[in-house]
Amino acid sequence: MSIQWFPGHMTKARRQVEEKCKLVDIVFELLDARLPDSSRNPMIHEIVKDKPRIVLLNKADLADQKWNERWIKEWNERGETPLLIDAKTGKGVGQISNLSEKVLETKFAARAKKGIRSRQIRAMILGIPNVGKSSLINRLAKRTATQTGDRPGVTKAQQWIRIGKSMELLDTPGILWPKFEDHLVGLRLAASGAIREEILPVEEVALFGIEFLQQHYPSAIQMRYQLGDLSAEPINLLEQIGQKRGCLRRGGVIDIEKAAEIFLQDLRGGRLGRITFERPDEERMKIEEENNQRIKNLDQ
Incomplete structure (x- = not known):
């Protein structure tokens, strides 16, 4: 997209x-x-x-x-x-x-x-x-x-x-x-705060950030929010964050949008520790794959 x-x-x-x-x-x-x-x-x-x-x-x-x-x-x-x-x-x-x-x-x-x-x-x-x-x-x-x-x-x-x-x-x-032809680039930019929040849904950006932390910086999210099972789905962790931060509507319903905003503020402000969203090895592999695909297209 x-x-x-x-x-x-x-x-x-x-x-x-x-x-x-x-x-x-x-x-x-x-x-x-x-x-x-x-x-x-x-x-x-x-x-x-x-x-x-x-x-x-x-x-x-x-x-x-x-x-x-x-x-x-x-x-x-x-x-x-x-x-x-x-x-x-x-x-x-x-x-x-x-x-x-x-x-x-x-x-x-x-x-x-x-x-x-x-x-x-x-x-x-x-x-x-x-x-x-x-x-x-x-x-x-x-x-x-x-x-x-x-x-x-x-x-x-x-x-x-x-x-x-x-x-x-x-x-x-x-x-x-x-x-942005690469949706992942858009998500990284949104997570860092470079894109206005109306461009991508705040919940989608927060879920991207939570999933990334689960994979690469699990201790960061654990220490900040004192969460339980870090292997849970990102949406479940976002709900836990919302509950711990008091993001509740009438009837005790968790305000997911508010929880997402709090999480992204923490992420962008460094309150989750020092985070790097992309690694040079990943980018080099992506470039090599694109070059290989171009060569295949030329051979066809």
Whole structure:
């Protein structure tokens, strides 16, 4: 099932980004460390083309440390320049400027040979909604340079922001792609809070999250809610969560929607511990399967 979501301001935003991309030296691609591939806009290559790029894995403090390390290795193997950061606390953010200078060293040296005077690095920050762009910009600027919010789509316009003496940063609205052919990608994005809750039923997203925790982080859900049989169906565990959190309607009926909202708030806020929703091995296998299928189609 394809999930359609492409508000009008996002069509305009992509057009603006493509126009402004010519003005910058480097692009900061901001991803969610909990779901690096699912939070990556596949249109990014079309928009950025061969522009130098740094992949910033934000919210690393909410992601499983073991898988953070594996993802860094994965991105390096893909020929990317990755960096783990936490925009809220500032961890890793101080390395961005030096890493940018390193990535652009050859380009700026070539300019110097041509007699072109050095200037501030001009950078652009790109990422899907609610991945932490505004928080990162404010941390870099060391002031409230742009509005932040715990909901997707807070940034609606572009603005140049001075970052110290060595950099200017062009902020851009978050851009999602027109539709998600892979329903699992949509569920991961919804579980992380990147998609507005009206796009996917809150109960479906919560059940996805509970089932994922059952398989990969059973102790997290057990410790948070003191549940009984973790082998029960996800809907039964959601009902238990609702009962323990007092999500009851008249007659003692459990309010499943309210229970789902509470669970997702806990999941997104890190109250269930450090969770990573996808692993590089899974994504590599998926890519290999897709390539094998293409080869089969060509042989037919």
